[in-house]
Amino acid sequence: MAASHPASPPVGTLAKRFVIHDSHATETDGALTAVEPEQTQWLRRIDQLLEVLPAGVVIIDGQGVVQQYNHAAATMLGQPLQKQQWTRIIERAFAPKSGNSTDVALNTGRLVHISTKPLYDEPGQLVLLNDVTETRQLQMKVSHLQRLSAMGEMTARLAHQIRTPLSSAVLYLSPLLKADTTAELRQQFAHKLQRSLTHMTGLIQDMLAFSRGDMKEAKPVSVADLCDTLVQQFRPQPCEFIVNNHADKGMLYGHHDALSSAIQNLLDNAKLACEGRQGTIRLTVKTIIKQDKPWVEIQVADNGMGIACEHQSQLFTPFFTTRSSGTGLGLAVVHSIITAHRGVILFDSQLDKGSTFILQLPHYATT
Known part of the structure; x- marks a missing residue:
């Protein structure tokens, strides 16, 4: 390494980790022998480049001990580094909490992005540290x-x-x-x-x-009560309205009025989509297994006009509407309510064939 760090290994050693060993090169007591002058000069140049590299480079052996490092690594992590256990350096230099699995906060307040690679020819790892504070x-x-x-x-x-x-x-x-x-x-x-x-x-x-998100005060919500409310409030005429509740004993956790408002919005949209044709609207409720846990799935399907492909990506965008009388907030509100209830909303639509909107909400365990 460069002369600014007396404890660093000799010139060429760190660079040698980044290249495939020459068949005529050997290493004895940390010094290169039997290496042609041209290659020695080349390795020296690579080592100098690594020394001025803004990213920190650390070489750890198979026992987790630091063997080499460059100037940037020393600046980020502080001294001592040479022959120190990497776990001790982590305890000393890194803050207890990190931003995520790869962005880690240092005790200095800086953020570094860490990536590791196994060494090519021996047990150990190469650790690359990039300061991403300004980027973040x-x-x-x-x-x-x-x-x-x-x-x-x-x-x-x-x-x-x-x-x-x-x-x-x-x-x-x-x-x-x-x-x-x-x-x-x-x-x-x-x-x-x-x-x-x-x-x-x-x-x-x-x-x-x-x-x-219209959550207000959350509490257990009966799926059966929710369906009863929708049947009482929705006026499907002149469309045919078919209800299939296969989750009568299901429970949700949230706000009854907000959930019924979201589903009512989908039913109203289905009715509008069926204008001018013999429309059928289906409300289907069932229990599904998702992420190894029970969820309640609520489907609102119609055989209406469907949604054009070019409009589908904007459906949940606030104020987007294709109707002159619409506010463009209906589906945005539905999306906000379902998201607030830790659920997801999906849809499938084909022009002139109809649409199906699917709400998936976590099942609430009462016991």
Whole structure:
């Protein structure tokens, strides 16, 4: 190694770990012998490059003892390193908690990415340490800016969505303030005003439900009770509505009203998809095994118009809608609610054949 670290091994030894041994080269007491001058110069150059490399390089033998290292490794981990047990260095240099399996925090506060490779010709490992502190900080800043951008876009879209019913409300209010407006017209404008305000209220409620996931106070929820609520609330006409509950004794953990609202949203979408055709909507509930544990699966299927391929990737994006009267928050709210309940939402759709939305939620064990 370079002269700045007296305890380091001689020039060429660390470099030699990175190349295949020459058939005429041997190593005695750490010094290279019987090596041609050209190769010695080449190994010296490689060793110098390793010494100025910004990544830390550490060679550990089969007993877990540090045999070689470069300047960057010494800067990151501190001295002493030579002939030290790697486990002792970990205890000394690394913080108790790490970011994940490969990004580790040092006691200095720096973050390093660790990768290891077995040595080519003997027991031991080569450890590569990359300081990723600035990279991770930059990634966090980019992520923060992306969230701010998303919030700004969402706010702009919400303002646009509210502007139309608000303008209509102001328009309908003006005739109500005029003394010469007849009672019949007054009633018509009052109804239109009510519809505009109701639309705005629904939009804001959807926005709030989307932002918080609508969990509120979680508690055990009976699948049978949930199905009963949906059957009572849903008005399928003119569609045929078929319910198959194969998980009558199933239990979920969450918020009953939020879950019923999410499924009701899917049922309403299915009904809209069946407009102009003889529609059939199926609500199927069953228990499945997922990740070796019981889950409750809820399917809402229809034989409606289906969803175009180019729209499917945007289904759960807030404010995305293909309907002029839609807010574009319905499926985003459903996704938010199911995610808050530690569940997943899947779908399959074919144009002119129909769609199936699948909710999978962890089964709640009562005992």
